[in-house]
Amino acid sequence: MRPSGISRFPLVRSALLVVVVWCAASFIYAPIFSVLRFAFAPGGDIGLGAIGELAGSRRVRTAIVNTFVVTGLSIITVNVIGIFQVAVLEYLKVGGRGFLRFAYSTPLIFVSVAAATGYGFVYGQNGTLTKLLQSVWPALPNDWFTGTLAVVFAHTFLLTSFHFLFLRAAIRRVDYSTVEAARGLGASSMEAFVRVVLPVLLPTIFATTLLVTYKSLGSFAIPSVLGGRRFDMVTELILTLNSLRRPDMAAMLSIGLGLAVILCIAAMQYVERRGSYVGGSKTPVPIERIRIASPVVNLAVHAAAYAIAVIQLVPIALVVLFSFAPARSIATEVLPSSFTLQNYVTVFSQSTAFVPLKNSLLMGASATMAGLMISLFVVNLAHRHTNVGTTSLDLSFMAPWILPVPFIAIGLILTYDEPNLLVANRVLLGGFWILPIGYAVVSIPIMMRFLRAAFFSLDPALNEAAQSLGAPAFYRFLRVTVPLVLPVMILITGMTLNVILSEYSMSAFLFNVNNKPLSIALFEGARSANPEQAAINLVYISLIMAFSLGIITLADRYGLGGGK
Amino acid sequence: MTRNHLLAGAMTLLSLLGTSAATAEPLVIYSPQGDERAVWIAERADAAGHDVTILTSGGGELFDRILAERANPQADVVLGLIDAAMATLKAEGLFQPYVPNWAEGLPEVYRDDTDRMVYKFWQTPVVIAYNSDMLAEEDAPTSWLELVEDRYAGKYVIGPTIWQTTKTYLIGMLLRFADESGEISDEGWDFMQSLYDNAIVVDSADAKTAAFVNKEAVIDLNWFGGVGRLADDVGYRAVMVDTEGGTPFIAEGIAIMEGTDQLDDAKAFVDWFGSAEFMSAYAARFGQVPVHPDAIAAAPDTVKRNATLLRPQPIDWDVVAPRVDGWIQRIELDIK
Structure with a gap:
C-alpha cells in the first residue's frame, strides 16, 4: 500500500514524529526511570533501604494487609452479586426485568469519587440511610459506615459493572440446548446453572474477577472518602509517603503495587488466550429464561433481586x-x-463553586485532544508501516496501561519537581499543565485500543477506489479515512472526558492551587460539615452522572459500550 | 463551549509564557494570612507606597510550594510561616541575609544573629484549653504529659500533622524526651504512642469540630486564637491552662528570597512590615501579639495582657528544624 494522508507531507510528518517521540520520552520513559532511580538508588548509591523502612512501618504493613483483605472480600462479594445479577437478567424469569437492568447498570455512571461521596452522603454521620437504619436499630452508632465494612460494601455494589458488561454478553453465547438436555436428565434449574452454564462462563468470570482485583488493589477514592479514621489502603499510603517527603519509599511502594497489578494482568491475558478454546456448538440455540418452579425459591430470588436494585x-x-x-x-x-434550583444556580454562577468544574473541563478537553492526536498519529503509523520503530512507539504509549496510576503520578512528580531539560528547563510541578499531562498519559492506551480496532475494520478498497478516481492523498485522508473513523473518535473523546471528570487518583497526586479539579473539590466537600458545600457536591455528582449517562447512551447506540 | 475552552487554553499558555518577560511587577509576597488579613495588609502596604501582590494559601501548602519552586522562585518575600518552616527554608538556601531596621531591641529568640535572614514579628502560644462547662478546673490537665493518663482517654483531639499547630505541640512534647544532641529517647516514643492511642485522631477541621459538638472531646489542643474560635463555634466556655514545663510558642517570621529581582523594594517592605507602627496597628485590628517591645507598648491593653499570660517552653528551632521531617515521618508511619 502506498503511503497516504499526512505521510505525503514528509516535513509535517517528521515534525509530528519528533513531537510524539518527545512526548513518549518525557512523559512515559522519564517518569518510569525516575521511579526506579528513587526506589533503588535514592542518594546515588544502589540499595534496598526503602524496602526495609517500608517493612518497618506499622502503618504501611497495616495498609498492605487492608488492601489484601479488602481485595479478597471484594472478589467474593462482587462475584456473588454480579453473577446473581446476570442470572436474574438473562437466565431466570424475574418480573420487572427492564427496571432491574436499569438498576444494575448504574455502576456504569456512578463511579470513582462521585460514587464514594454519594455513599458517604447517604450512609455517613447524618445520612438519610443512617437515620433510617437507626430508626429500626437505635444502637447503631453515627459513624457505623467506616473501615473495611464500608469499603467492601461500596466495592460490592460499585464494581459489578464488569459483570454487567462482559458476563451478560457471555451468557448469551451459552447453547440453550445443553441446558435443556441437563433439565431433561432431571436437573433442577439451579443444578443446570451450576453444572452447565457456569462452566461455560468460567473464563469470563475469571477475567472479570481479575478486573475486580485490579480495581480493588488500586482503589483510592473509595477508601479515602469512606475508610474513616486509621484506615488506609496502599494507594493512600503512597500519597502520604510523598507528602512526608519520602519519595524513595513512595516510589518503592508504587513499584510493589505495580508488580501486583502486572501479575494480575498477566494472569488475565493468560486466561483470555485460553478462553478462546472454550467454544459452544456451531449453531447454538439462544438461551431462554427459565421459570423457577419452587414458589419459595422464586420469592427469595425476587426479593434478593429487588433488594440489590434498591x-x-x-x-x-x-x-x-x-x-x-x-x-x-x-x-x-x-x-x-x-x-x-438554587444549588445549580450557585454552581454555575459562584466562582468558587464553578472553578473546579471549569478546571476539570479545561484539563479534560486539553488532555483528550492531545491524547487523541497522539493516538491517531501512532495508530495510523503503526497501521501503515509495521516495523520495529512503529511497534516500539506503539508499545511505549501502551505501557501506562499496565502501570498503576500512583506509579505514573510519582514518576511525573519526581521528574518535574525541578527544572528538566526535556521541558525547556521548566518546573512542571505546581503548575497547571502537569495534571492534564498525567490525564493524557493514562487515557492514551484506551484511545489507542479503540482506534486500532477502527483502523483494522477499514476497507482498503475504499481508499484504492478514491485513488483510482484521482483523489490526492491528503484529500483521501480527509474525505475517506477520517469520516469512517470519526464516530469512534467522537465516542472515545466523550468517554475519556467522562473518565477524567471524576478521575481521582492522578488528581490527588498532581493537583495544586492553580488547577484544583472537580474530583478534589468533591473529596474536600465530602469532609466539610457545611451544608452549602454538601449541596454543591450533590450538584457536581448529578452533573457527572448526567454526562456519563449521555455518553454511555451514545456509545450503546453505536455499539461500542458492549452493554447490549 | 469547546472553542471557549481552546481559547482559554491558549490564553493560559500565553500567560504562562508571559511570566518570563521582565516588567515592572509588584513585589510578590507569599503569606499564609487568611483572606481578610491579607487584604488588610495589602491595603496598608499600598497606602504606605509599597506595590505588592500577596499570594495566600495554607501554611503547609505554601511551604511545599516554595520548596517546589526553588529552582524558579516566584516570591520576593515570605512572611508568616512559623519557626520550623522558616528554619527549613533557610537551611535549603532559599533566603538571603537582611537585617531589618527593627531588629534592634528585638529579644534574642526572635532574631537570627548567626545567619541574619529570618526575623520574627509576632508570636502565638499553642495551648491546652478545656471546656469549663464539662470539666472542672481541678480535673483539667496541668501539663502536656498528663494527657496520656486514662482519665483523659478519648477527651482530646489530635489533628493532621500537616497542621502547623499539631506539629508544634507534638514537637514540644517530644523535646521533653530529647538528649543534648536532639535525639528522642525510647521513652519519648512510647509516650507519643500512648498520646495517640489515648486521643481522638482526626484528619480534618470539621471532624475535630464534630468531636467537640458531640461532647466527646472536652480538651482542646490549639493555637491561642483558635481556642476562642472553636469555643464560639461549638458554644462553650474555654479556659486555657498555664502548663508545667511551659507552653510551646510559635513565632512567625519574615525573610527575603534569595532569587528576588527587586531587592530594594523587598527591603523597604520588610522594614515597613515589622515596624512598631504597623505591628501595633495590626495588633489593634486582629488581636495578634507582636514580639517587638516597642510594638507591644503601642498595642491595646488586651494584647499586652495576652503577651504575658503563659510561660513559654524554650525551643531552639534551628536544632529542631532538620529533625522535624524524621519525627513526623515516624509518627505518621509507626504511631498513627
Whole structure:
C-alpha cells in the first residue's frame, strides 16, 4: 500500500514524529526511570533501604494487609452479586426485568469519587440511610459506615459493572440446548446453572474477577472518602509517603503495587488466550429464561433481586433528590420537603463553586485532544508501516496501561519537581499543565485500543477506489479515512472526558492551587460539615452522572459500550 | 463551549509564557494570612507606597510550594510561616541575609544573629484549653504529659500533622524526651504512642469540630486564637491552662528570597512590615501579639495582657528544624 494522508507531507510528518517521540520520552520513559532511580538508588548509591523502612512501618504493613483483605472480600462479594445479577437478567424469569437492568447498570455512571461521596452522603454521620437504619436499630452508632465494612460494601455494589458488561454478553453465547438436555436428565434449574452454564462462563468470570482485583488493589477514592479514621489502603499510603517527603519509599511502594497489578494482568491475558478454546456448538440455540418452579425459591430470588436494585438505586436517587433541595434540608431532613434550583444556580454562577468544574473541563478537553492526536498519529503509523520503530512507539504509549496510576503520578512528580531539560528547563510541578499531562498519559492506551480496532475494520478498497478516481492523498485522508473513523473518535473523546471528570487518583497526586479539579473539590466537600458545600457536591455528582449517562447512551447506540 | 475552552487554553499558555518577560511587577509576597488579613495588609502596604501582590494559601501548602519552586522562585518575600518552616527554608538556601531596621531591641529568640535572614514579628502560644462547662478546673490537665493518663482517654483531639499547630505541640512534647544532641529517647516514643492511642485522631477541621459538638472531646489542643474560635463555634466556655514545663510558642517570621529581582523594594517592605507602627496597628485590628517591645507598648491593653499570660517552653528551632521531617515521618508511619 502506498503511503497516504499526512505521510505525503514528509516535513509535517517528521515534525509530528519528533513531537510524539518527545512526548513518549518525557512523559512515559522519564517518569518510569525516575521511579526506579528513587526506589533503588535514592542518594546515588544502589540499595534496598526503602524496602526495609517500608517493612518497618506499622502503618504501611497495616495498609498492605487492608488492601489484601479488602481485595479478597471484594472478589467474593462482587462475584456473588454480579453473577446473581446476570442470572436474574438473562437466565431466570424475574418480573420487572427492564427496571432491574436499569438498576444494575448504574455502576456504569456512578463511579470513582462521585460514587464514594454519594455513599458517604447517604450512609455517613447524618445520612438519610443512617437515620433510617437507626430508626429500626437505635444502637447503631453515627459513624457505623467506616473501615473495611464500608469499603467492601461500596466495592460490592460499585464494581459489578464488569459483570454487567462482559458476563451478560457471555451468557448469551451459552447453547440453550445443553441446558435443556441437563433439565431433561432431571436437573433442577439451579443444578443446570451450576453444572452447565457456569462452566461455560468460567473464563469470563475469571477475567472479570481479575478486573475486580485490579480495581480493588488500586482503589483510592473509595477508601479515602469512606475508610474513616486509621484506615488506609496502599494507594493512600503512597500519597502520604510523598507528602512526608519520602519519595524513595513512595516510589518503592508504587513499584510493589505495580508488580501486583502486572501479575494480575498477566494472569488475565493468560486466561483470555485460553478462553478462546472454550467454544459452544456451531449453531447454538439462544438461551431462554427459565421459570423457577419452587414458589419459595422464586420469592427469595425476587426479593434478593429487588433488594440489590434498591441498594444500588437509593443512593443515586437521594443524591439527585437532595441536589434539588435547599441546603438547610441536608443533614436535617430524611427526605427533602421543598425543592429549588438554587444549588445549580450557585454552581454555575459562584466562582468558587464553578472553578473546579471549569478546571476539570479545561484539563479534560486539553488532555483528550492531545491524547487523541497522539493516538491517531501512532495508530495510523503503526497501521501503515509495521516495523520495529512503529511497534516500539506503539508499545511505549501502551505501557501506562499496565502501570498503576500512583506509579505514573510519582514518576511525573519526581521528574518535574525541578527544572528538566526535556521541558525547556521548566518546573512542571505546581503548575497547571502537569495534571492534564498525567490525564493524557493514562487515557492514551484506551484511545489507542479503540482506534486500532477502527483502523483494522477499514476497507482498503475504499481508499484504492478514491485513488483510482484521482483523489490526492491528503484529500483521501480527509474525505475517506477520517469520516469512517470519526464516530469512534467522537465516542472515545466523550468517554475519556467522562473518565477524567471524576478521575481521582492522578488528581490527588498532581493537583495544586492553580488547577484544583472537580474530583478534589468533591473529596474536600465530602469532609466539610457545611451544608452549602454538601449541596454543591450533590450538584457536581448529578452533573457527572448526567454526562456519563449521555455518553454511555451514545456509545450503546453505536455499539461500542458492549452493554447490549 | 469547546472553542471557549481552546481559547482559554491558549490564553493560559500565553500567560504562562508571559511570566518570563521582565516588567515592572509588584513585589510578590507569599503569606499564609487568611483572606481578610491579607487584604488588610495589602491595603496598608499600598497606602504606605509599597506595590505588592500577596499570594495566600495554607501554611503547609505554601511551604511545599516554595520548596517546589526553588529552582524558579516566584516570591520576593515570605512572611508568616512559623519557626520550623522558616528554619527549613533557610537551611535549603532559599533566603538571603537582611537585617531589618527593627531588629534592634528585638529579644534574642526572635532574631537570627548567626545567619541574619529570618526575623520574627509576632508570636502565638499553642495551648491546652478545656471546656469549663464539662470539666472542672481541678480535673483539667496541668501539663502536656498528663494527657496520656486514662482519665483523659478519648477527651482530646489530635489533628493532621500537616497542621502547623499539631506539629508544634507534638514537637514540644517530644523535646521533653530529647538528649543534648536532639535525639528522642525510647521513652519519648512510647509516650507519643500512648498520646495517640489515648486521643481522638482526626484528619480534618470539621471532624475535630464534630468531636467537640458531640461532647466527646472536652480538651482542646490549639493555637491561642483558635481556642476562642472553636469555643464560639461549638458554644462553650474555654479556659486555657498555664502548663508545667511551659507552653510551646510559635513565632512567625519574615525573610527575603534569595532569587528576588527587586531587592530594594523587598527591603523597604520588610522594614515597613515589622515596624512598631504597623505591628501595633495590626495588633489593634486582629488581636495578634507582636514580639517587638516597642510594638507591644503601642498595642491595646488586651494584647499586652495576652503577651504575658503563659510561660513559654524554650525551643531552639534551628536544632529542631532538620529533625522535624524524621519525627513526623515516624509518627505518621509507626504511631498513627
